[in-house]
Amino acid sequence: MSLEAKLNECLEIDGAKAVALVDLATGMAVATAGDSNGLDLNVAAAGNTNVMKAKLATMQELGLNDEVEDVLISLSSQYHMIRPLTDDSGKGLFLYLVLDKAKANLGMARFKVSRIEADLKV
Numbered sequence: 001m002s003l004e005a006k007l008n009e010c011l012e013i014d015g016a017k018a019v020a021l022v023d024l025a026t027g028m029a030v031a032t033a034g035d036s037n038g039l040d041l042n043v044a045a046a047g048n049t050n051v052m053k054a055k056l057a058t059m060q061e062l063g064l065n066d067e068v069e070d071v072l073i074s075l076s077s078q079y080h081m082i083r084p085l086t087d088d089s090g091k092g093l094f095l096y097l098v099l100d101k102a103k104a105n106l107g108m109a110r111f112k113v114s115r116i117e118a119d120l121k122v
Helices: 003-011 043-061 106-119
Strands: 016-023 030-032 073-074 076-085 093-100
Touching: 003 016, 003 030, 003 073, 003 106, 016 043, 030 043, 043 073, 043 093, 076 106, 093 106
Parallel strands: none
Antiparallel strands: 016 030, 016 093, 073 076, 076 093
16 A cells, blocks of 8 residues: 555544654655644654654663654644554654544544554555
């Protein structure tokens, strides 16, 4: 399945507004989809790269030998989900998904994103 199809699959999740595939090394959005409704996905990609790098650095400082499944940020009207890709073809990339808090079921969204991510080959 194509990258575009996988991003569109993310947009089928209840409450999904926008999604980006982001390069952790550069902070650049590799691909985007959805109606960001004024949210600059390129700026969001760069900013959330800093979030991921900070989490990974903190884990290293704590000596945690573990992997990040996802990072969830709750805003008053949105959820922002960051999900690193686990397939070797996607190492160093993460999905960034914006959800409308009023329409999304966070547990179901996490479940669906994990299934989409597991099948995503770059």
